[in-house]
Amino acid sequence: MAIGYFSRFGVTxxxxxxxxxxxxxxxxxxxxxxxxxxxxxxxxxxxxxxxxAYASVELGVGVRVVKGDQTGYxxxxxxxxxxxxxxxxxxxxxxxxxxxxxxxxxxxAPARASRYPLVRPWEEVRPEEKLPLLVDLEQRAxxxxxxxxxxxxxxxxxxxxxxxxxxxxxxxxxRQPMTLLSLSCVAEQDGRREQNGYNVAAxxxxxxxxxxxxxxxxxxxxxxxxxxxEAGPPPAGEMPVVLAAGSSGILLHxxxxxxxxxxxxRKGTSIYADKIGKRIAAPFVNIMDDGxxxxxxxxxxxxxxxxxxxxxxxVEGGVLTTFLHDEISARHYGVSPTGNGRRESYRxxxxxxxxxxxxxxxxxxxxxxxRSVKRGLYCVGFSNGQVAIGAxxxxxxxxxxxxIEDGRLTxxxxxxxxxxxxxxxxxxxxxxxxxxxxxxxxxxxxxxxxSVPVSQGLPTVRVASMTVGGRGSGR
Amino acid sequence: xxxxxLDAARRAATLALAKGAGACAVGAWRARNVEVTWRDGKVExxxxxxxxxxxxxxxxxxxxxxxxxxxxxxxxxxxxxxxxVALARTISPDPFRRLPxxxxxxxxxxxxxxxxxxxxxxxxxxxxxGWAQAIxxxxxxxxxxxxxxxxxxxxxxxQVESAIVHTDGFEGTRHATDFWISGEAAVLDPDGRRPExxxxxxxxxxxxxxxxxxxxxxxxxRALSRIGTVKGESALMTVAVEAxxxxxxxxxxxxxxxxxxxxxxxxxxxxxxxxxIGSPLLDVRDDPFVKRGFGxxxxxGEGIAAKPFPIFEQGALRSYYVDTYYGRKLGMxxxxxxxxxxxxxPGTRSLDDLLADAKEALLIxxxxxxNSNGTTGDFSLGVKGFRxxxxxxxxxxxxxNLSGNHLELWKRLxxxxxxxxxxxxxxxxxxxxxxxxxxxx
Numbered sequence: 001m002a003i004g005y006f007s008r009f010g011v012t013x014x015x016x017x018x019x020x021x022x023x024x025x026x027x028x029x030x031x032x033x034x035x036x037x038x039x040x041x042x043x044x045x046x047x048x049x050x051x052x053a054y055a056s057v058e059l060g061v062g063v064r065v066v067k068g069d070q071t072g073y074x075x076x077x078x079x080x081x082x083x084x085x086x087x088x089x090x091x092x093x094x095x096x097x098x099x100x101x102x103x104x105x106x107x108x109a110p111a112r113a114s115r116y117p118l119v120r121p122w123e124e125v126r127p128e129e130k131l132p133l134l135v136d137l138e139q140r141a142x143x144x145x146x147x148x149x150x151x152x153x154x155x156x157x158x159x160x161x162x163x164x165x166x167x168x169x170x171x172x173x174x175r176q177p178m179t180l181l182s183l184s185c186v187a188e189q190d191g192r193r194e195q196n197g198y199n200v201a202a203x204x205x206x207x208x209x210x211x212x213x214x215x216x217x218x219x220x221x222x223x224x225x226x227x228x229x230e231a232g233p234p235p236a237g238e239m240p241v242v243l244a245a246g247s248s249g250i251l252l253h254x255x256x257x258x259x260x261x262x263x264x265x266r267k268g269t270s271i272y273a274d275k276i277g278k279r280i281a282a283p284f285v286n287i288m289d290d291g292x293x294x295x296x297x298x299x300x301x302x303x304x305x306x307x308x309x310x311x312x313x314x315v316e317g318g319v320l321t322t323f324l325h326d327e328i329s330a331r332h333y334g335v336s337p338t339g340n341g342r343r344e345s346y347r348x349x350x351x352x353x354x355x356x357x358x359x360x361x362x363x364x365x366x367x368x369x370x371r372s373v374k375r376g377l378y379c380v381g382f383s384n385g386q387v388a389i390g391a392x393x394x395x396x397x398x399x400x401x402x403x404i405e406d407g408r409l410t411x412x413x414x415x416x417x418x419x420x421x422x423x424x425x426x427x428x429x430x431x432x433x434x435x436x437x438x439x440x441x442x443x444x445x446x447x448x449x450x451s452v453p454v455s456q457g458l459p460t461v462r463v464a465s466m467t468v469g470g471r472g473s474g475r
Numbered sequence: 476x477x478x479x480x481l482d483a484a485r486r487a488a489t490l491a492l493a494k495g496a497g498a499c500a501v502g503a504w505r506a507r508n509v510e511v512t513w514r515d516g517k518v519e520x521x522x523x524x525x526x527x528x529x530x531x532x533x534x535x536x537x538x539x540x541x542x543x544x545x546x547x548x549x550x551x552x553x554x555x556x557x558x559x560v561a562l563a564r565t566i567s568p569d570p571f572r573r574l575p576x577x578x579x580x581x582x583x584x585x586x587x588x589x590x591x592x593x594x595x596x597x598x599x600x601x602x603x604x605g606w607a608q609a610i611x612x613x614x615x616x617x618x619x620x621x622x623x624x625x626x627x628x629x630x631x632x633x634q635v636e637s638a639i640v641h642t643d644g645f646e647g648t649r650h651a652t653d654f655w656i657s658g659e660a661a662v663l664d665p666d667g668r669r670p671e672x673x674x675x676x677x678x679x680x681x682x683x684x685x686x687x688x689x690x691x692x693x694x695x696x697r698a699l700s701r702i703g704t705v706k707g708e709s710a711l712m713t714v715a716v717e718a719x720x721x722x723x724x725x726x727x728x729x730x731x732x733x734x735x736x737x738x739x740x741x742x743x744x745x746x747x748x749x750x751x752i753g754s755p756l757l758d759v760r761d762d763p764f765v766k767r768g769f770g771x772x773x774x775x776g777e778g779i780a781a782k783p784f785p786i787f788e789q790g791a792l793r794s795y796y797v798d799t800y801y802g803r804k805l806g807m808x809x810x811x812x813x814x815x816x817x818x819x820x821p822g823t824r825s826l827d828d829l830l831a832d833a834k835e836a837l838l839i840x841x842x843x844x845x846n847s848n849g850t851t852g853d854f855s856l857g858v859k860g861f862r863x864x865x866x867x868x869x870x871x872x873x874x875x876n877l878s879g880n881h882l883e884l885w886k887r888l889x890x891x892x893x894x895x896x897x898x899x900x901x902x903x904x905x906x907x908x909x910x911x912x913x914x915x916x
Binding site: 056268270 | 514515517518519520521522523524525526527528538539540541542543544545546547555558559562563565566567568569572600624625661667668669670671701704706709739740741804843844845846848849850851853854855856857859873874875876877878879912913914915916
């Protein structure tokens with residue numbers, strides 16, 4: 001096999017070999033080189049016209065040297081042998097011993113079956129084809145409800161590739177497509193304004209935008225905006241919370257996912273650091289972090305260290321089973337990497353990160369779960385969340401939800417933050433529905449200043465009690 | 476070096492015109508970034524690089540495209556610009572898109588803002604490692620009982636140069652440095668939780684940085700004070716927001732002041748110019764001329780000559796943040812599209828004095844997630860901090876929430892500290908609000 005995509009930039013096996021040799025010139029244990037070429041294209045519709053286009057190219061390379069759990073890192077935008085060797089020598093200074101040999105031979109990994117095969121790759125889609133999609137969304141949004149006053153639509157696509165080579169002699173290339181479509185509306189009623197929207201994302205080509213999906217984008221954006229006129233804040237304080245199937249997977253992302261990233265556990269700073277093998281939830285709670293789902297935004301063929309991304313079981317039968325590992329933490333714990341070593345770009349060293357995080361279906365039905373709640377909150381739409389890894393406290397922000405009274409959804413609620421503590425909340429997950437949905441939205445996870453695309457999913461789930469950041473006692 | 480960057484920007488501008496753009500604005504930048512993280516007795520991570528990129532805003536036959544690239548190989552750049560011009564031609568025209576009116580460039584102040592440390596090159600790898608190590612040492616020294624699980628000291632500095640060239644003749648260059656040190660400590664609570672806290676300091680000049688040991692000590696002291704955190708009750712109460720945390724509150728108020736939010740009907744401050752938004756204590760100017768300030772500048776990203784202007788005066792809204800594009804759409808005169816530094820009229824009392832006066836209150840020392848709806852002003856934010864009892868700091872509290880609406884909240888601003896936070900361009904002082912909704916138990 002020969003180098004594929006990156007040969008167009010003059011990247012050769014010899015260049016890689018010399019770089020890795022320079023990287024180990026002061027005795028690191030391990031080194032890798034990460035080449036990235038990312039082409040982003042954005043079209044935006046505002047005030048009735050697609051009147052702005054954005055394009056970006058990121059081309060660069062990062063060199064990492066690892067010595068134990070120490071990391072040296074350098075990067076450059078110049079893909080010349082001189083610049084690469086200079087970056088490697090910078091990274092090499094993390095170690096201070098005699099040099100170690102670079103790889104004896106390099107092997108380009110054979111192409112694999114992609115988890116994101118493209119029918120219409122973005123390189124082949126002309127702007128003239130994309131424009132009508134945005135214009136159509138806008139017209140349908142205005143036609144759907146007379147209260148709509150402003151519509152913004154945005155289409156982003158990414159193409160390009162990464163190449164990872166390491167001091168074991170592995171060379172892995174992967175194409176990494178992505179697309180995201182968002183529709184945002186401002187509505188007015190009786191002098192009041194409300195704004196909301198909906199978005200969909202995938203590692204897919206232009207074929208992703210089927211009529212059915214576009215219909216849903218319009219319907220959801222309108223419904224989620226106009227319902228806000230009837231919505232108010234829920235009461236403040238602790239109450240039962242039911243999470244709707246789908247994007248409620250944000251609960252897992254914040255309550256347990258980050259805490260299971262092995263770097264925090266290696267340092268002892270996660271609240272889950274000493275909980276492997278222990279029961280943390282009811283036996284019907286099973287939680288996955290999965291890089292294998294076809295076309296999912298959080299899916300990856302290989303991680304940014306060249307390791308195959310698998311499906312990792314975080315919680316099995318309520319028992320904590322494994323952390324999410326990158327190369328450094330896997331070496332530290334003496335286990336195989338789980339394919340969770342990810343990075344935002346060549347400007348960053350990889351870290352253990354989530355991919356698509358979800359809970360497997362459980363024994364209860366949605367109706368049964370809703371009927372069980374005397375007075376509580378039903379959460380449907382979310383905007384963001386955050387966690388304090390060590391204390392375990394986390395939050396997520398509910399954009400759309402409903403009050404549950406006597407087992408029925410009564411009035412809509414909006415703009416409320418929910419607060420919990422990870423391990424405590426997982427213990428309080430007392431019903432899990434049979435209706436798992438992986439959300440199709442464009443979720444992005446931030447950690448240490450690096451953003452990576454992720455997915456999340458959940459069946460309908462009941463948490464016996466969480467703190468709801470509403471207003472008044474409502475009693 | 477800077478001549479080269481300016482030349483690169485000029486060349487790109489010329490190239491864009493040659494490829495068919497009617498006008499364009501080019502920004503070029505180059506930055507050296509160095510970061511060192513020291514944890515538990517050794518360097519954990521060291522990163523060093525010089526990085527660069529080029530961005531162009533293209534005006535083509537009444538149409539607009541904005542593009543950026545880090546692939547500056549001459550052939551690739553020429554092809555990239557050609558493609559960008561072709562891309563612009565495919566979309567709809569926009570009569571509001573053009574370079575800024577040249578009179579906005581006029582009157583650039585001739586001040587030395589002291590943003591560039593001439594001694595940057597004297598900071599060595601050993602200096603940085605020494606700082607990072609000293610931060611950990613400071614943290615450990617503040618923990619005689621050995622409750623720290625992990626202590627980290629970090630340093631990061633950048634030396635950035637940038638050049639802006641417009642095809643109507645505007646040119647500007649900028650050199651700046653900044654240095655940051657931060658400490659992070661995680662401690663073991665007897666109940667198994669591992670609360671962590673941080674402290675940080677920054678400066679444009681490395682000689683003016685706070686002592687790293689002090690940053691470590693502060694991080695450890697803050698983390699240790701979290702041991703035994705409980706959830707407090709849900710109530711309407713007086714809330715004091717520590718100066719460092721108050722930037723989050725202020726940013727939710729200032730974001731909706733942008734002309735884009737106004738024009739897109741996504742601002743709860745739309746149509747409120749001249750109206751009273753807060754108590755008389757809400758008094759803030761935008762001041763681009765703070766010496767060594769993190770937001771200081773002589774011109775903004777569009778080339779508009781910077782000058783100070785009032786945002787709130789005694790609670791009344793005086794100005795919006797207006798860029799040229801949305802300014803044209805709204806028929807409003809541009810100020811600037813992006814904040815520089817905020818200058819609050821400070822109070823006369825310290826945080827301790829303010830808490831003593833408040834007697835029963837919640838002191839917020841950090842936010843966790845949450846959000847603010849810029850269209851309606853509703854907000855709901857996760858918080859941690861301390862219960863204040865009898866005017867003194869009592870038990871640490873967490874897993875709590877603060878909610879309300881900004882149009883009510885800022886009218887309840889009852890006191891402002893004398894302590895503007897120096898390590899952010901927002902420079903918020905401690906803010907005390909009365910009668911705010913807190914959720915917990």
